[in-house]
Amino acid sequence: MKVTVIGRSPAWQDADGACSGYLVETDTTRVLVDCGNGVFGKLRGRIDHRELDAVVISHPHGDHILDLIPFAYALLYGPQKAGDRVRLHLPPGGAGVLRTICGAFDSPTLMDDAFDVDHYDPESGIQVGDINFTMTEVPHFIPAYAMAISSDGCGRFVYGADCGVSDSLVDLAKGADILMVEATLPVNHEGPDGVESGHLTPVQAGLMARDAGAGRLVLTHASDCLDLEGSRLAAAEVFGGAVDVAREGLSWDL
Ligand SMILES: [Zn+2]
Numbered sequence: 001m002k003v004t005v006i007g008r009s010p011a012w013q014d015a016d017g018a019c020s021g022y023l024v025e026t027d028t029t030r031v032l033v034d035c036g037n038g039v040f041g042k043l044r045g046r047i048d049h050r051e052l053d054a055v056v057i058s059h060p061h062g063d064h065i066l067d068l069i070p071f072a073y074a075l076l077y078g079p080q081k082a083g084d085r086v087r088l089h090l091p092p093g094g095a096g097v098l099r100t101i102c103g104a105f106d107s108p109t110l111m112d113d114a115f116d117v118d119h120y121d122p123e124s125g126i127q128v129g130d131i132n133f134t135m136t137e138v139p140h141f142i143p144a145y146a147m148a149i150s151s152d153g154c155g156r157f158v159y160g161a162d163c164g165v166s167d168s169l170v171d172l173a174k175g176a177d178i179l180m181v182e183a184t185l186p187v188n189h190e191g192p193d194g195v196e197s198g199h200l201t202p203v204q205a206g207l208m209a210r211d212a213g214a215g216r217l218v219l220t221h222a223s224d225c226l227d228l229e230g231s232r233l234a235a236a237e238v239f240g241g242a243v244d245v246a247r248e249g250l251s252w253d254l
């Protein structure tokens with residue numbers, strides 16, 4: 001199983017960057033996790049978007065869903081391809097959010113027209129081809145779902161979505177080969193932290209990776225406006241293991 005960063009920015013893109021989007025591939029299955037602004041063009045630079053099996057969304061904030069709009073238009077009006085439609089697995093209530101957004105420009109059924117849409121049950125998770133997703137809710141401003149992603153014979157990759165400090169994420173990430181978790185806040189962040197902030201500092205991310213016993217920590221959802229090497233060093237100091245900062249094109253084989 002291979003995981004590739006398509007975009008890693010928080011609510012606004014880095015210069016020439018993209019918001020949240022991660023491509024998960026095995027020999028037989030391709031899934032895009034989150035589809036924030038800027039992701040669709042970056043994805044097309046790597047694969048034929050029509051060959052994705054599914055898109056899985058962690059939570060319906062703009063930086064995780066907005067490029068579903070150009071993706072949908074490409075599926076409807078771009079060159080067609082015979083075969084299965086791309087599935088869109090949304091968190092509970094996600095379809096309503098997208099119908100409201102698309103309804104504002106008079107296309108409320110855009111997602112339903114372009115994708116095979118369903119809501120996943122976070123309790124039971126989902127299976128796409130040979131890739132399994134196990135979800136847990138994490139503290140954020142709206143319901144958001146972290147996911148453990150695995151495939152038979154491969155390692156375990158855990159994506160924390162957007163979250164504040166979370167015991168449920170630590171539990172999900174126990175023994176993960178890679179924990180990718182957000183580090184939206186700067187090292188010297190002052191103000192609400194923990195659950196109230198809805199986001200993590202690099203130190204909080206490192207402590208969660210340490211508590212989970214993760215093999216490797218990847219910091220993501222961090223802007224190029226931050227000192228990202230400083231973030232990496234701060235997380236590594238408390239984690240005690242290898243830390244990467246996600247950037248476009250970076251990938252890991254599990
Ligand atoms: Zn976000």
Ligand SMILES: [Zn+2]
Nearest residue numbers: 059061140162
């Ligand atoms: Zn969010």
